Each structure stands twice: as C-alpha cells, then as structure tokens.
Amino acid sequence: MTHGSVSHLVRGKPIRIAATVFLAASLLVLAGVSPAASAVTQTWYLAEGSTAWGFATYITLENPSTVPGNATIEYMTLAGTVTGPTVYLPGQSELTVFPSDTLGAQDFSTRVTTDLPYPIAVDRTMYWPSGFGTGFGYHSSIGVMATGSDPLPMRWYLPEGSSAWGFETWLLLQNPSAEAAHCNVTYMVEGGSPVVKEKTIPGNSRQSFSMETDIGVHDASVMVESTDFPVIAERSMYQAAPGAPTGNRREGHVSIGAPRASNDYYLAEGSTNWGFTTYILIQNPNTTYTNVVLSYNTPTGSISDPPIPVAGRSRKTIRVNDSHPNTDLSTHVVSDQPVVAERAMYWGSAAGPGSAMTDSIGMPEGHADFYFPDGEVYSNTATGDLTETFTCVQNPNSTDVKVAVSYFTADGGLFAWTETIPAQTRRTYNLADKIAPDNRAAIKVECRTAGKKIMCERSMYFQRRWSGANTIGGTND
Numbered sequence: 001m002t003h004g005s006v007s008h009l010v011r012g013k014p015i016r017i018a019a020t021v022f023l024a025a026s027l028l029v030l031a032g033v034s035p036a037a038s039a040v041t042q043t044w045y046l047a048e049g050s051t052a053w054g055f056a057t058y059i060t061l062e063n064p065s066t067v068p069g070n071a072t073i074e075y076m077t078l079a080g081t082v083t084g085p086t087v088y089l090p091g092q093s094e095l096t097v098f099p100s101d102t103l104g105a106q107d108f109s110t111r112v113t114t115d116l117p118y119p120i121a122v123d124r125t126m127y128w129p130s131g132f133g134t135g136f137g138y139h140s141s142i143g144v145m146a147t148g149s150d151p152l153p154m155r156w157y158l159p160e161g162s163s164a165w166g167f168e169t170w171l172l173l174q175n176p177s178a179e180a181a182h183c184n185v186t187y188m189v190e191g192g193s194p195v196v197k198e199k200t201i202p203g204n205s206r207q208s209f210s211m212e213t214d215i216g217v218h219d220a221s222v223m224v225e226s227t228d229f230p231v232i233a234e235r236s237m238y239q240a241a242p243g244a245p246t247g248n249r250r251e252g253h254v255s256i257g258a259p260r261a262s263n264d265y266y267l268a269e270g271s272t273n274w275g276f277t278t279y280i281l282i283q284n285p286n287t288t289y290t291n292v293v294l295s296y297n298t299p300t301g302s303i304s305d306p307p308i309p310v311a312g313r314s315r316k317t318i319r320v321n322d323s324h325p326n327t328d329l330s331t332h333v334v335s336d337q338p339v340v341a342e343r344a345m346y347w348g349s350a351a352g353p354g355s356a357m358t359d360s361i362g363m364p365e366g367h368a369d370f371y372f373p374d375g376e377v378y379s380n381t382a383t384g385d386l387t388e389t390f391t392c393v394q395n396p397n398s399t400d401v402k403v404a405v406s407y408f409t410a411d412g413g414l415f416a417w418t419e420t421i422p423a424q425t426r427r428t429y430n431l432a433d434k435i436a437p438d439n440r441a442a443i444k445v446e447c448r449t450a451g452k453k454i455m456c457e458r459s460m461y462f463q464r465r466w467s468g469a470n471t472i473g474g475t476n477d
Contacts, residue, residue, distance in 0.1 A: 041113060041114070041115065041147070041148070042113075042114060042116075042119060042120070042145055042146070042147050043111060043112065043113045043114075043145070043146050043147070043176075044110075044111070044112040044113075044114075044120070044122040044143040044144065044145050044146075045109065045110070045111055045112075045143055045144045045145075045146065045152075045174055045176060045232040046059065046109060046110040046112075046122065046123075046124045046141070046143045046144075046174075046232075046234075047109045047144075047172040047173060047174035047206065047231075047232045047233060047234040047256070048109070048124065048126070048141065048172045048234045048236055048254055049075075049099060049107070049108045049109055049110055049124060049126070049206075050106070050107045050108065050126065051099055051100045051103055051104065051105050051106055051108075052105040052106055052107055053107075053128075054128045054129055055126050055127070055128045056100070056126065056127055056128065057098075057099050057100070057124060057125070057126045058096055058097065058098050058099075058124070058125055059073070059096070059097045059098075059099065059110060059112075059122065059123070059124050059125075060094065060095070060096050060097075060122070060123050060124075060125070060373035060374040061087070061089060061094070061095045061096075061097070061112065061120060061121070061122050061373060062093075062094050062095075062120060062121040062122075062371050062372075062373035062442045062474070063089040063090065063091060063092065063093050063094075063095075063116065063118075063120050064092065064118075064119075064120070064121065064371050064442075064444055064476075065091060065092070065116070065118035065119075065120075066091040066092060067091055067116060067117065067118055068088065068089060068090045068091050068093075068116075069088075069089050069114055069115050069116035069117075070086055070087065070088055070089065070114065070115055070116075071086070071087050071089055071095075071112055071113065071114040071116075071120070072084075072085075072086045072087075072112070072113045072114075073085055073086070073087065073097060073110065073111070073112050074110070074111045074112075074113075075099060075102065075103055075106075075108040075109070075110055075111075076108060076109040076110070076111065076174055076175070076176065076204050076205050076206050077103070077106050077107065077108045077205065077206065078106070078107060078205060078206065078207070079205070080202075080203075080204050080205055081204040081205075082102060082103060082108070083102075084097070084099065084102045084110075085097065085101075085102070089114070089116065089120065092408065094373060094408065094440075094442040107206065107208060108206060109172070109174035109205075109206035109232070110124065110143075111176055112143070119145070119371075119474065119475075119476045120474070121142065121371035121372070121373050121473065121474030122142070122143040122145075122373065122474070123140055123141060123142045123143060123372070123373050123374055123471055123474075124140060124141060124143065125138065125139075125140040125374060125469060126138070126139055126140070126254070127462075127467075128249060130241075130248075130249065130250050130251065130466070130467065131241070131244060131248045131249070131250065132241065132250070132351075132352040132353070132354075135351060135352060135463060135466045135467070136462065136463065136466075136467060137238070137249055137250065137251045137252050137467050138251075138252075138460070138462055138467040138468060138469045139236065139252050139253045139254040139358075139359075139469050140254070140374065140460070140469035140470070140471050141234065141254050141255055141256050141360075141471050142256065142471045142472055142473060142474055143256070143474075144232050144256055145474065151230070152176075152230035152231075152232065153230065153259040153260070154225065154226045154230050155223065155224065155225050155226070155259065155260075156222075156223070156224040156231075156232075156233035156257030156258065156259060157221070157222075157223055157257055157258045157259075157260075157261060157283055157285065157340040158171070158221060158222040158223075158224075158233060158234075158235045158255065158257045158258075158283075158342070158361075159221045159258075159281040159282060159283035159315055159340050159341060159342035159361075160221070160235065160237070160255065160281045160342045160344055160359060161187075161211055161219070161220050161221060161222055161235055161237070162211075162218070162219045162220070162237065163210075163211045163212035163215070163216065163217050163218060163220075164217045164218060164219055165239070166239050166240050166242075167237050167238065167239050168210070168211075168212065168237070168238050168239075168249075169210070169211035169212070169235060169236070169237045170208050170209065170210060170211070170235065170236045170237075171185065171208070171209040171211065171222060171224070171233065171234075171235055172206060172207075172208055172233070172234045172235070172236065173199065173201050173206065173207050173208075173209070173224065173231045173232070173233055174201075174205075174206045174231060174232040174233075175201035175202065175203060175204065175205055175206070175207075175229065175231050176204065176230075176231075176232070177203055177204070177229040177230070178203045178204060179203050179228070179229055180200055180201065180202050180203055180229075181200070181201045181203075181226055181228060181229040181230070181231050182198070182199070182200055182201075182226070182227045182228055182229075183198070183199045183200075183201065183224055183225060183226050183227065183231060184196055184197075184198060184199075184224075184225045184227065185197045185198075185199050185209070185214070185222060185223070185224050185225075186222070186223040186224075186225070186313075187211070187214060187215045187218070187220040187221070187222055188220055188221040188222070188223065188283060188284075188285070188313050188314050188315050189215065189218045189219070189220045189314065189315075190218070190219040190220060190221075190314060190315045190316065190317060191219075191314075192218065192314075193313075194313045194314075195214070195215045195220075197209075197214050197215075201231055219315070219317065220315065221281070221283035221314075221315035221340075222235060222257075223283075223285055224257065232256075232257075233256070233257040234254060234255065234256050234257065235254065235255060235257070236252060236253070236254040237252055237253055237254070237357075237359070238250075238251070238252035239251060239252065239354070239355065239357070240354070241352070241353045241354030242353055242354060243353070244353075244354070250353075250354035250355070251354065251355060251356045251357050251467050251468075252357070253344065253357045253358050253359035253469075253470070254359065255342060255359050255360055255361045255471075256361060257361065258340045258342075258361050258362070258363075258364070260338075260364065261283075261285055261286075261338035261339055261340050261364075262338050262339070262340075262364030262365075263334065263335050263336075263337070263338055263339075264332065264333065264334055264335075264364055264365065265331075265332075265333040265335075265339065265340065265341035265362040265363065265364055266330070266331070266332055266333075266362055266363050266364075266365070266366060266394060266396060266455040267280070267330060267331040267333075267341060267342075267343045267360070267362040267394075267455070267457075268330045268392040268393065268394040268426065268455040268456050268457040268472075269330070269343065269345070269358075269360065269392045269457040269459055269470060270296075270320065270328070270329045270330060270331055270343055270345065271327070271328045271329065271345065272320055272321040272324055272325045272326060272327055272329070273325075273326045273327055273328055274347075275347045275348060276345050276346070276347045277319070277321050277345065277346045277347065278319075278320040278321065278329075278343060278344070278345050279317055279318065279319055279320065279343065279344045279345075279346075280294060280317075280318040280320060280331055280333070280341060280342075280343055281315060281316070281317055281318075281341065281342045281343070281344065282308075282310050282315060282316040282318065282333065282335075282339055282340075282341055283315045283339060283340040283341075283342075284310040284311065284312055284313065284314055284315070284316070284335075284337070284339050285313065285338070285339070285340070286312050286313070286337045286338070286339075287312045287313060288312045288337070289309050289310065289311055289312055290309070290310050290312075290335050290336045290337040290339060291307040291308065291309055291310075291335070291336050292307065292308050292310055292316075292333055292334065292335040292336075292339060293305065293306075293307050293308075293333075293334045293335075294308070294318065294320075294331055294332070294333055295331070295332045295334070295424075296320070296324055296327075296329040296330065296331055296332075297329065297330040297331075297332065297394050297395065297396060297424050297425050297426045298324075298327050298328065298329045298425065298426060299327070299328055299425060299426060299427070300425065301422075301424060301425060302424035302425075303324065305323055310335075310339065328426060328428060329426060330392065330394035330396070330426040330455065331343065331362075332394075332396050333362070340361075340362070341361075341362040342359065342360065342361050342362060343359065343360060343362065344357060344358070344359040345357060345358050345359070345468075345470075347465065347468075349464065349465055349466045350464070351463065351464055351466045352466065356465060356466060356467050356468055357468070358459060358468045358469060358470035359470060360457055360470050360471055360472055361472065362472075363455060363472060365453065366394075366396060366447075366453030366454050366455045367447075367453055367454070367455075367456075367475040367476075367477050368446065368447050368453055368454075368475075368476070368477045369444065369445065369446040369447065369475060369476050369477065370444070370445045370446075370454075370456035370472075370473035370474070370475055371442070371443070371444055371473050371474040371475070371476070372391070372442065372443040372444075372445075372456075372458040372471070372473045372474075373442055373474075374440075374442075374458075374460075375389040375407070375431055375440065375441045375442065375443050375458065375460070376389055376431075376439070376440045376441070376460065377389060377431050377432045377435055377436070377437050377438070377439055377441075378437055378438055379437040379438070384464060385462075385463055385464070386461075386462075386463065386464045386465075387460065387461070387462050387463075388430070388431070388432060388460065388461045388465075389430075389431035389432075389441070389443075389458065389459070389460050390428050390429065390430055390431070390458070390459045390460075390461075391405065391428070391429045391431070391443055391445060391456060391457075391458050392426060392427075392428050392429075392456065392457045392458075392459065393405075393421060393426065393427045393428075393429070393445060393454055393455075393456050394426050394454060394455040394456070395421040395422070395423060395424065395425055395426070395427075395454055396424060396454075396455065397423055397424070397452050397453075397454075398423050398424065399423050399449075399452070400420050400421065400422050400423055400449075401420070401421055401447055401448075401449040401452045401454060402418055402419070402420050402421075402447070402448040402449050403418065403419055403420075403421055403445060403446065403447055403448060403454060404416065404417070404418045404444075404445070404446045404448055405417060405418075405419070405429055405443070405444070405445050406443070406444040406445075406446075407431060407434055407435055407441040407442075407443060408441055408442045408443075408444075409435050409439045409440070409441045415434035415435055418448065421454075431443075443458060443473075445473070453477075456472070456473055457470060457471065457472050457473070458470065458471060458473060
C-alpha cells in the first residue's frame, strides 16, 4: 500500500489529496476481474461547483479496476477553460482534488478525462457555512460520463425545483464545446402552464440561472433542450432557516439531470422513519395526462399505492409519509407514459432550527454494479461532531439476489462480504459497522446473481445530522 500526504482540511479535519493504493490479494478475489475494458476515452462532467460565495468544493475520483492510469482535470469558468492538474490513479484507488488549489474563488464546472481502458467514477461534494454557529451545509452528486460510443445527450430532465417555501433554485449548465450552445429551458409548473426561456451558454464555460428570476415563485420541474451543441445540466436548491436573514443557506441539495424519460424509474433511498420526510417528484414531459403507480420496497417486502394522475407538461409532488409512515423504503415508479422521477428527503436537527435535506435523481433501470468514490466515518466526542455513511441497495426483482459489498479504507484496509437480499426489498449498510471512526472509504456494490440488476445510492450525514448529502453511483454496464 502507498498513500500521499495530508495537506487540506475539511471542516478542520485532514483529508488526503494523494491516491491510496489497495493491494490486498483478498480484494482481487472478492472484486473479481477488472471491469470490461472500454475501447474509447471516457470523460466525466460535473456542471456544479464553486469556491466563491462561501462555498468549498472537492472532487473525488475512484479507479475500481486493477489497472493504473492518468486523469486530466479542467475547470470551465464564466470566462472559459482553466487547466487543472493531471493526476495518477493507481489500480483500486481513491483520489481527492481541491479546485481551490487552481482556481481561487470562482464558480465553475469540471471536466475529467482519463486514458484508462476501464471505467472510473467521479463525484463532487460542496459545503458552506450554514449561518448557525460552526454548522455547515452539504450536498454532493455523481458526475455524468460520456464516451465516443455513448456521447452526451441533447436533452435533460430535472423533476425537482422550487422558488417557493423559502427555497432558491439554480440551474447550472456546462458547455464543453468550443462554440456557444443554445438551449430552450422549459419550466413545467406544478398546477400551472409551462414557461419556456431561451439560454445561450458560451463555449467552454458554465452559466447559472435562477428559477425565481425566470418564472417567479413556483414549484416546477425543468427540461433543458440543446438546439445545437450538448450541455450538462444540474440543479441546486437551498433553503433558509425560519426567521433567518435573506441569503442564509441553512441547507441544500443538488442533482444531475436524467437524460431520458421512461415508463419505469427506481430510487434506492427513502425513509419515513427516524424523523425523515420523503417526497417523490414526478415530471411528465408528455402533452397529456399519465397515471403513475408507486411501489415501495421496504425491509420486509413490497407495498403499492393506487394510480396517481399527473398532468401533461407538469410535475406532481407525492409526500410518502402520508401513506406509508415509519419505514425505510426504496421506490419503483411505473407510468403509462414515459416520466422522470426524483426523491427529496427532509429532517430536523437538535443542533438548531430549519431543515436538513438530501436529494437524488432516479434511474430508469438497475445496474449490475455501482461505485461511490466518497464515504466517511468520523466521530469527535469533544465537539459532538459525527459523520455517517450509508449505502442503500434496492432489489426490485421478483427473486432474491446476492450482492457483494466492498469498503476500501484510507489505511489500506478491506472490508468485504456477500449477502442475499430478498425479492422486492431494500437493505441499508452502515459504513461504521465495518470500519473504525476517522476513516474514509470508497464503496463498491456488485450484483452477483446472473442476469439481475439492482439500484444503489449513498447517503452521508454530517455534524449529528445537521446536514446531509446523497447521490447515485457510477456504473459499469
């Protein structure tokens, strides 16, 4: 094992910025052979990012294969492209990069290109002072991967969004092309008519757009359609605490968009227990009504709701606690016409006022494996600080599946096991059950049942659940 030095602090805690290499022979046995080699270069995009306005950002890269390689990082600012570092990724490693080392204080998007013949995974975490004592808000998202055979789409869907209820919502658009990209942004207003805005994104840059500026105070989904060059879309939301001054950002959440609508959507995380409130957001981009049925995979089995109508070119908000209280759950959305689904979760904290929150876009189908670059267990008894990481695994199949879960810690440790997940249930794995506090870990989840696919998400909670972050993972199939 080799690892680099510590030179950055996150909320006062040291974090490694050089790769940690895991060479344990037992890891190769559990992980199996490296993922299938890719014939073309892969590129990862992260539309959101800022080192200004009080934000701090770090980017985590995971190389789950046994083959080493390099990754080149570029930042797309309001003024154009800024070249970042080229980093070495040993086999089965994790690497953290701090954009502030290159940029100073700027808003930016990120592009990561690798020469590896195997898939990697890239995510981004942002945090900021929440305005209450030493508390911080957090959010995170996996990036968007493109290859020569799987290029960037020309359309993105973002079901969640609100400029009401004390929220501010921002649409982040990244244009990786040299030429300006022209986009039609359609706000599908809940209970109202769609509103279309034209946007121009200069070449090799990123732009931010306020929902309230565009449409006023509404709940709305967003559809982004490029008319010439593809862009990458993310949406970030922030909410002030009750009675807080204008501009306070008690907490927030973020998500990438979905590239297509589907008759099926899956969301691995969700809970109406432990003080959580869960909402499912359904975006209907069709011109006519559609009926959706929500089925929930709980720890003990599956339960379903009656069909729910969703108006055309609109969005529907479903508060899951109203029908299924006091349970952990994953969600399977089935619709008469193709839709897009997203999930938001909210909870209170004993540490102060206001709501904490997480969010993630769903996926139209499961996958055989998932990779999560970032994970942490931290405990400070003197300050009461606590960081938790949970991996949520949904088995939507009608038969049981076997999954293999692996944690790779920063000191070279390996914690890995297999488990059978019963049909149409959900399981939650706490990183702290396997690794000691004050450790970071990358996570891999693999479905070992031939021909079956699963859905996975990773949730992190910070400072005794004062804040949280959630994302889907990178995939290999």
